[in-house]
Amino acid sequence: MPRIEPRTLKGFRDYTPEMMIPRERLIDTARRVYRSYGFSPIDTPALEYLEILQGKGGEETDKQLYKFADHGGRMVGMRFDLTVPFARFAAQHAGELGLPFKRYHIATVWRGENTQRGRYREFMQCDFDAIGTRSIAADIETALVIHDLLRAIGFEQFTIRLNNRKVLTGLLERLELADRATAVLRALDKLGKIGPEKTAEEMIAVAGVSVDQARQIVRLSELAGTNEEILRQIEPLVAGSAKGEEGVAQLRQLLDAVAAAGVSNERIKLDVSIARGLDYYTGTIYETFLDALPAIGSVCSGGRYDNLAELFTSQELPGVGASLGLDRLLAAMEELGMIEKISTPAEVFIPFFEAGRLHDYLRIAAALRAEGIGVEIYPDAKKLGPQLKYADRRGFRLALIAGGDEFAQSKIQVKNLQNAAKKDVPLEENFTGLIAAVKGILQS
RNA sequence: GUGGCUGUAGCUCAGUUGGUUAGAGUGCCAGAUUGUGGAUCUGGAUGUCGCCGGUUCAAGUCCGGUCAGCCACCCCA
Known part of the structure; x- marks a missing residue:
């Protein structure tokens, strides 16, 4: 009898006990930290109507979306993050939940993109978000949760990079480039990787900005010093733009508060070049890198999205939160030798x-x-x-x-x-x- | 999705210009030690050489395709 070859799809994996035991431990840790801040658990379906998911994260995310017609001919998609389903959830249940509402959601998501170390097509995210408040206090708390979470997991050396979309928007407004924001931000995001000259070249070539405009944007990379020093250097760059000034003010409040909460400024760094590809962010942006393994990418990212839920409801539902990339973090911990080889849950x-x-x-x-x-x-x-x-x-x-x-x-x-x-x-x-x-x- | 590299025992890998029965280390099993693991010694088992096809008298080795992994781009957790 011909046998069927046992195998798994590209980017999809089996988890042996040796992998699942640390995985479950990480989930327990995330759950404990989130609960300690008052976030409540929720869950949503893996499958959503396609219209719920499509067009929310940008062109690229639409390409990565797993979608198909179900048995009843409905066009459906598998959730590719937990934020968009949460916006739908909040719009649908805001009445019974009461606002503001804080939830955590630990679940699998799917993205049909190319795989790499720490990048899979099926992976677990541990999200926490506060919805229904514009208060900077919620942005501050988001940074503190990320910080506590990484420490609870066992990391001491990590950097939370912070930025605010309003700063970038403000700068672009001043340069009259608001209409080309996406292309410019995409180029800017590579600044740390390819350097200021190539970034400027790309902006000129792809976004069609002038040489002078490119120079002004790339100047962001020359900003150096302490967080406060960088803020002072940004101020003149956004002066005159109400949005830009607001972004700087919010960053300052955030950094002051986090410092007051006792977080070392070694771990929180202002980084004006991080833009994030997800289109729905409007304010604070967070990315978290492990100092010992920055190449694996951000292990915990998020931001403020003030307009996401408005696609589903007329009610104002601004939100802020972040997502721990559980499987990426595990891949990093494995590489760093932080995973004990234990394959029994009993002692x-x-x-x-x-x-x-x-x-x-x-x-x-x-x-x-x-x-x-x-x-x-x-x-x-x-x-x-x-x-x-x-x-x-x-x-x-x-x-x-x-x-x-x-x-x-x-x-x-x-x-x-x-x-x-x-x-x-x-x-x-x-x-x-x-x-x-x-x-x-x-x-x- | 595009390009590059890789794919041989459970794991890490070797395999000479294509040439007979494909190797090592480690792990596994058994014994040395009729009741005590992680050390040593002895013995033993295990391979559709990722898969499909082509070239050839002959393919692990060359060619094409495919699947998977890694790296870069893109993007991102």
């Missing part, structure tokens, strides 16, 4: 040592599980050596060994698999001594 291993003692092992396991401790009993009664090897490979913390000798003396050996330390504990009716010994090792 305690009981070898099936004496063929006739299964009932005893089951009773011991049940007592520990009642205390919230994960326990696995090996399924086959066989030699101890291979069983311990099995436990070792999978990363169990300790083994509880009981054979004929132990049962004869009503005791059990508690073995710490990390340092090979062994100690005997009496086997009592209620296992209190054993539970205490196990907890003692697990907490160390």
Whole structure:
């Protein structure tokens, strides 16, 4: 019989226990941080009416959208981020939710683009957004959440790059280039990568700006110094544009507040060249890079979008938030050696040592599980050596060994698999001594 | 989507100008050690050489296509 080759689609992946255990841990961490700020969980369908998703993020995102006709002939799309579905959700449920509304949403999204390290066609995002407020306080909180989140995950060396679309819009207004904003911003986004000269060339060639205009825009790259120093240099560049001035003022408020909240300014950097390709951002923009691996791209990005929901409702629903790229971050952590090779979620291993003692092992396991401790009993009664090897490979913390000798003396050996330390504990009716010994090792 | 590189044992890779039964390290299994893993030694198993086709007396090796991975562009989490 001809076999079907087992395989997965390009950019789509299987997750083994070794990958899923750290993945789930990361999800738990994100959930904990979001909840600590009062964000509530929601979920939305993977599939939406195509009209909901299309035309929201720009040309490029439309190309990447997975779309098809469903069995009823409806044109549908698979969500490609969590922000657009949230705008729809908020417009649909604003009445019952009450405003402002803060939610987090951890779910899979799909993008039909070319793959690379840390770039997949199916990946998980962990979004948090506040909708229904224009207050800068929400922008400030967004930066603080990103900061707390990265630290909770275990990063100390990272940089949150901040910008405000209004600054760029203001500059372009002054230069009378507002109509070519998209092309100019796209070129500007490459500044850090290809340098000011090539960026200027691209602006002249693609966006059709004058040499003088290009020079003025590219001057942004010469801005240097502390965040405050950079702000002072931007001020004259946007002077006269109400929007530009507002953007500078908002950035200043944001940076001051974040500093007041105790965030090191090593981790928050003003970067006027980040524009972000998503068209719906209108104000603050966030991108987060790992200092040890900037090449993998931003692991947590977002911004303020004051007009997104207006496509779905006449009600004002300005929003701000960001998204942690879970799978990209995991790829980075893997590369940085931050992922422990553990493939068991249980800590305690009981070898099936004496063929006739299964009932005893089951009773011991049940007592520990009642205390919230994960326990696995090996399924086959066989030699101890291979069983311990099995436990070792999978990363169990300790083994509880009981054979004929132990049962004869009503005791059990508690073995710490990390340092090979062994100690005997009496086997009592209620296992209190054993539970205490196990907890003692697990907490160390 | 475009271009470049790569694809040989579970993993990392070698494989001579195409030439007989395709190798190493590591991991795996068994034993040395009739009740104790991560060390050592001995033995053992495992390959549609990514897949399809072409050239050739002969293809892991050359050519074309395809799939997948990586890199760059584009964009982005």
